[in-house]
Amino acid sequence: MTSLTSHAPHALNSPTEDAGSALPPVDLDQLPALRAALAERAAEHDRDASFPTEGFGLVHEAGLLTATVGTRWGGHGAGLADTVRILRELGAGDPAVALVTAMTLFAHAEEARGPRWPAASYAQLLAESGRAPALVNALRVEPELGSPVRGGLPATTARRHDGHWTLTGRKIYSTGAVGLSRMLVFARTDEDPVRVGTFVVRSGSPGLRVEETWDHVGLRASRSDDVVLDGVRVEADDVIGLDVPGDTPGARPDPATGAWNALGLTALYLGVASAARDWLTRFLHERVPTALGAPLATLPRFQTAVGEIEARLTGARTLVEALAARLDTGGAAAEEAAAHAGTAKVLGTRAAVSAVEQALTLTGNHGLTRANPLQRHYRDVLCSRVHTPQDDAALADAGRRALDRAAPGPAPA
Template structure:
C-alpha cells in the first residue's frame, strides 16, 4: 500500500489536482478517472484498509479529513472514494467478505484504482432505509448462487471493480449482501443518471441476470431480536460520517470560489474589488460560520465517539442533518450574494451548489430523522 501523507499540504495538493478536471467531468458526465487516479496515487482510496491486511487502518477522523479534501476538489470523486473507503473500513471491522474476493480487491487496488460500492436501492422500492425488502434475489444454484434483479442509483457504474449487492433469499427470506466482481457475465448497465449534481458519479441503474456466484458470496444481515428486519442505514452510526465529510469539502470549495470572485470583481461604479465592501465581507463571514459549524459538528461527533461517549449515539442522525443544513446554507449564501455570476456556468459556484444539495439524498433523510428525534424527545 502507498504510504499515507495526510499533512495539510499533501491534502491541499490532492484537492488542487482533482479540482483541475472537475468542471470538465461535470459537463461530460464521464467517470472522473483523472481525479480518481490522483486519489489513488496518494493512497487515499485504500486508507481504511485494515492493518491486518497490510493497510494503513485510517480511523474515522482521518477518513473525514481525506474525504473533505477530495470533496473540495470534486464531489463526484469524493462520493466514489467515500463508498470505497466505507467498504474497506467495514471489512476491517467485521471481516465479512470471502477471503479470496477481498484478496482480489486488494490486488486490484495495488495495480490501479479499484472502486467498490454497496448497490442497494431499487426502482420500485426506492431507498432501503425507508423499509421493505429487496426484489433482487439470491437463489441457491448447486454449490453457489444465482443473482437476479435490477438496482437503481448504483454509483460508480462500469468503473466498479466490485459490487456489494443487497438481495433476499426467497426460500428463507434471509437478507444479505452478495460480493460480486464487476466484470462477471450477466451484468448490464442502464444509463439512467442525468442528475442536478454529482453528475460525474455515474449513478446508473444496473441489471443482474443469472449472475453466477460462489457459495461464500452471500453475507447475511442479522435480524432484530424480535425477528424483524431493520435496514442498517435507517439510522446514522459511528461509520456514517464519510458522506457528510465530502460535502463539507464542497462547502469549502464554494467559500474559495466566492472569495476568488470577490477579490477579482471590480465594478466600474465602485472602483475597487467588491471584497473590500462590508456587505461582501459580512457574507464571507456568514459562509465561514456555516462551514465552521459543519466541521465542528463533524469532528466533535467523531471525537466523542473516539472517546467512547455512547450517549451521542441517538444524536448521530440529527448531527448528520445539521451538517447538511450548514453545507447547503454556505453554498446558497455564496450564490445568492453574487446574483447572476453565482448562477453562471462560467463560474464554479453553481456547480458547488448543485453538488451540495445532493447531501440530502443520503440516508437517513431529514424527515425521517426529525420524526424519530421528535418521538424520542416526547417519549411516544
C-alpha cells in the same frame, strides 16, 4: 507522512490476512495538492457526465482509497476523524471522486470493525487494491423498494444453482457503477423461508450490465446508473450476512456504520461548500465596479455576508470533527456520538446548502454563469439531502429520543 488515528494492532489470524501488506502508503500531506488536481478536471467531467477515472488513480496513489483497511490486514486503520478530513478535501476538489471514495472507505472500515466478508474474497480485493484502484459500493436501491432503510424486501433474487448463486434484478442510483471492482448487491433468496443478504458481485461478470440512465442535476460525474443483473453467478461463499429478514446485519445499518455514513458524507458536502466560499472570496476581491472604484470585498455588507457563510461552515465542520473524534475513542462516548450523527448531518448539510445559496445571492448572474464553478457547486451540494439518513428520519429519531428522556415514570402504587 502524517500520522493516522491509531487503532490497536491485531494479530494475523490466517495467511490471507497479510494480503494488504502491499497497499500504497497513506500520505495525508498530499491532500491540498490532490484537491487542486481533482478540481482541474471537475468542470469537464460535470459537463460531459463522464466518470473521473484519472481522479481515482490519483487518490489510489496517495493511498487514500484503502486508508481504512484494518491493521490486521496490513492496512493503516484510519479512523473516522481522518476519513472526514479526506472526504472534505476530496469533496472540495471533485465531489464525484469523493463520493465513490467514501463508499470504498466505508466498506473497508466496516470490515475492520468486525470481519464479515468471506476471507478469500476480501484477500483478493486487497490484492487488487495494492495494484490499482479497486472501488467498492453497496447496491441497495430498487425501483419499487426505494431505500431498504425505509423497510421492505428487495426484488433482486438469488437462486441456488449447481453449488453457486445466480442473481437477477435491477438496482438504481448505483453510484460509480461503471468503475466499480466489487458491487455489494442486497438481495433476497427464493427459499422458504426467505433470507436476505449482501452478495459480492465482481465487475465484468457474465449477465451484468450497466445502463446509462444517470441524467442528474448534480454530481453528474458520479455515474449513478442502473445495474441490471441477469443470472449473474456468485460463488456460494461470496455472501455477507445472509439471514432471515429483520435479523440481517445489512438490512439496517448498525450505529457505527450509520455514523460513518452520516458524518463522512456531511464532511464531503462541507468540502463542496468550502470550494464555493473560496471562489466567492476571490470573486469579491477581483470584482471592482466602476461606480465603487474598489473591490466588493471592501464593502461592509459583503464582509458581513461572507462572515455568515464562514460561521455556518466553521460551526458545522467543528461539530462533525468533534463527533468523528469521539467515535474513534470507542466506549460510551462513541455510542453517544453515534446517536447524534444524524442530527449533525441535518445541521451540516443545511449549513453547506445555505452557504452556497448565499454565495449565489451575493454574486447574482456571475454565480449562475456556467463558465463559473459556483453554479456547479450549488447543483452538487443539493445532492446532500438525498443521502441516508434523510432529514425527516434523522429529526424523527432525535425527537423520539428527546421525548423518551422526558417521559414520566410509572405512577406510584
